[in-house]
Amino acid sequence: PKNAKTILAAGSIIQDHSDMDVALIKYRVAAVHTPNSAQLWNNIGMCFFGKTKYVAAIACLKRALYLDPFEWIISYNLGLVHLNTGQYASAFHYxxxxxxxxxxxx
Known part of the structure; x- marks a missing residue:
C-alpha cells in the first residue's frame, strides 16, 4: 500500500501482534509521507517501549505530545514508560x- 493511513493501520495491526521490528519498518515508510503525525510517533514510541528501548520511546512519545498536546493516550503512554523506568514523579505527572x-x- 502507498497510502500513509493504510501503512499506519497495517503497522498498528502488526504491532498488536508484538512484531515490533516489522511494525517499525512500516512506520518508517509512513513517516516519509506524514512526518508530523502524532498517532504515528505515538505508535513508534510504543514499539520502542515493547523492545525495552525506553529512551527512544520517551523521545518519540514526547514528539507525539508536541504535535498533539491534547491527545490523552500519548500522556497515558508516557506515564507507562516512566512507570516502567522507575520515574514515579514523571509517571504521576503524565x-x-x-x-x-x-x-x-x-
Missing part, C-alpha cells in the same frame, strides 16, 4: 494529565 484530558476512561 497519568494526571491523561486523566484530566479524558476523565471518563474506564
Amino acid at each position: 497519568f494526571s494529565a491523561s486523566i484530566n484530558l479524558k476523565p471518563d476512561f474506564p
Whole structure:
C-alpha cells in the first residue's frame, strides 16, 4: 500500500501482534509521507517501549505530545514508560494529565 493511513493501520495491526521490528519498518515508510503525525510517533514510541528501548520511546512519545498536546493516550503512554523506568514523579505527572484530558476512561 502507498497510502500513509493504510501503512499506519497495517503497522498498528502488526504491532498488536508484538512484531515490533516489522511494525517499525512500516512506520518508517509512513513517516516519509506524514512526518508530523502524532498517532504515528505515538505508535513508534510504543514499539520502542515493547523492545525495552525506553529512551527512544520517551523521545518519540514526547514528539507525539508536541504535535498533539491534547491527545490523552500519548500522556497515558508516557506515564507507562516512566512507570516502567522507575520515574514515579514523571509517571504521576503524565497519568494526571491523561486523566484530566479524558476523565471518563474506564
